[in-house]
Amino acid sequence: MRYAMTIDTARRIGEVNPLVFGHFIEHLGRCIYGGVSDPGSPLADAQGFRTDVLAAMRKIGVPVLRWPGGNFASNYHWEDGIGPRDKRPARFDLAWRSVEPNTFGTEEFLAYCDALSTSERPCRPYICLNTGTGTLDEAVRWLEYCNLDAERFPSYHARWRRLRGRTEPYAVPFWGIGNEVYGAWQVGHATAEAYAQKCVQYARFLKAVDPGVKVVAVGADNPDWDLEVLRRTGNLLDYISIHQYYGRDDYYGTVAAAAAVERRLKLLCSVVDVAEAMLQRDRPIEIAFDEWNIWYQSRQRPWEEFYALKDALFAAGVFHAMYRLCTRVTMANLAQMVNALGMLHTTPTSLVLSPIYHVLDMYSNYTGRVVLDTALQPEDDEARETLSADIAVQVHGRPVPPPRVVKGVPYLDAVATLDGAGKRLSLAVINRHQSLTATLRVDLNQVRTRSGVEIHQLTGPDPMQQNTVERPDAVSPTTRRLGIWTGPVELPPCSVTVLEWPLQP
Numbered sequence: 001m002r003y004a005m006t007i008d009t010a011r012r013i014g015e016v017n018p019l020v021f022g023h024f025i026e027h028l029g030r031c032i033y034g035g036v037s038d039p040g041s042p043l044a045d046a047q048g049f050r051t052d053v054l055a056a057m058r059k060i061g062v063p064v065l066r067w068p069g070g071n072f073a074s075n076y077h078w079e080d081g082i083g084p085r086d087k088r089p090a091r092f093d094l095a096w097r098s099v100e101p102n103t104f105g106t107e108e109f110l111a112y113c114d115a116l117s118t119s120e121r122p123c124r125p126y127i128c129l130n131t132g133t134g135t136l137d138e139a140v141r142w143l144e145y146c147n148l149d150a151e152r153f154p155s156y157h158a159r160w161r162r163l164r165g166r167t168e169p170y171a172v173p174f175w176g177i178g179n180e181v182y183g184a185w186q187v188g189h190a191t192a193e194a195y196a197q198k199c200v201q202y203a204r205f206l207k208a209v210d211p212g213v214k215v216v217a218v219g220a221d222n223p224d225w226d227l228e229v230l231r232r233t234g235n236l237l238d239y240i241s242i243h244q245y246y247g248r249d250d251y252y253g254t255v256a257a258a259a260a261v262e263r264r265l266k267l268l269c270s271v272v273d274v275a276e277a278m279l280q281r282d283r284p285i286e287i288a289f290d291e292w293n294i295w296y297q298s299r300q301r302p303w304e305e306f307y308a309l310k311d312a313l314f315a316a317g318v319f320h321a322m323y324r325l326c327t328r329v330t331m332a333n334l335a336q337m338v339n340a341l342g343m344l345h346t347t348p349t350s351l352v353l354s355p356i357y358h359v360l361d362m363y364s365n366y367t368g369r370v371v372l373d374t375a376l377q378p379e380d381d382e383a384r385e386t387l388s389a390d391i392a393v394q395v396h397g398r399p400v401p402p403p404r405v406v407k408g409v410p411y412l413d414a415v416a417t418l419d420g421a422g423k424r425l426s427l428a429v430i431n432r433h434q435s436l437t438a439t440l441r442v443d444l445n446q447v448r449t450r451s452g453v454e455i456h457q458l459t460g461p462d463p464m465q466q467n468t469v470e471r472p473d474a475v476s477p478t479t480r481r482l483g484i485w486t487g488p489v490e491l492p493p494c495s496v497t498v499l500e501w502p503l504q505p
């Protein structure tokens, strides 16, 4: 397959918000207990956090971390998780039919966000509220506890935080008003109308406590629901959410699902355009893609998925979609970070990084923030072919019948970016073809590169290959440096590649 592409750094789509590299941790399976927190493990720090997980996550950066669910959030009472750990009540969790010990609560979560933060990349907490068994009153107290200045507003909850040793407010910026309320599996399942009414109350009064917070409303990937919620909440919301899970054993059914994600995100962008045209807003409505992943193997505890190379191509495709839609999709949270649907897996003595982790590493560390408007030109018949595949949409871990078909998916998909300072040009390319190598000619046009190019690549002979305890590096990226860029570049079948050119000032 032969392709060509011209890069013009003046043609810009917009800037990727770093929050699209966000993560999600839920009280589910071994995510929190065993993944995040593992007191007593030789690999844990003084706070009980797994240091190997922290190091892996700091390397890729966690700009935003969503917690405590997910479905779990809809029956979580935050006050159970404050105070001396041995006094905290264990509760039955309706969402996952397990017992929650409550030893990891709000303060542990916020300490974990601190532990994940680096000077260049702070980790912002994102708390998902309980609109199931919880009340507005409870939500407001949670926000008081986290964000209220105890000097200016010496409320019981703000002072409680201060008594527990934290004078400065935590300033939690993001608050989600419930989770997947549209689904029958959710504690507090409601109609769009009922949810929208509740959402208005939550948004208005959360902002009464802290006008600076950003609130996220539950979107349903359904224009009826989404428009109803957006219309009724008017100017109060900051984000509308969308969740997407896909998964199949089939190679093309997996890699092509990224195109389905892109179409669903575009649909939500259109719904948001319509809502903005109807509403008097003083700021844009943003999209929080706050759960996304492959999920099909594990439908029961401990809800662990072992991701393969093919799943990494899906993840790369999702990033390409988010880059192209960067002006609207401004936050995303991979579901999930560790163990449960985790891109990381812990054992008592080791950590396994999945191929999806490596894609996040490549995109967060080697692509830039300014997205260029580029198009691939197919140069032979093979390159003009597109891919059609049956994909499986998964909702709450179950396939939604019937399987949907996506058509017209290009085998090669590329996104070019510049870093903010204009010092580096990056080109990320996915070759979805299972057997054909692609040859790509890149016309750098007037771009003044300095000599050389760095090429990061994730590929392998078997798209079903996973990383395991025995072979943790079975699928891992390689980096090579070419002193002189002569082009074209060869992209092996089933590969994700990021090329980086240093630019002349």
Ligand code: AHR
Residues within 6 Å of the ligand: 026, 069, 070, 071, 072, 179, 180, 291, 335, 336, 341, 395, 396, 397
């Ligand atoms: O990530 C697992 C679950 O998937 C989340 O709890 C829920 O929001 C979604 O259905």
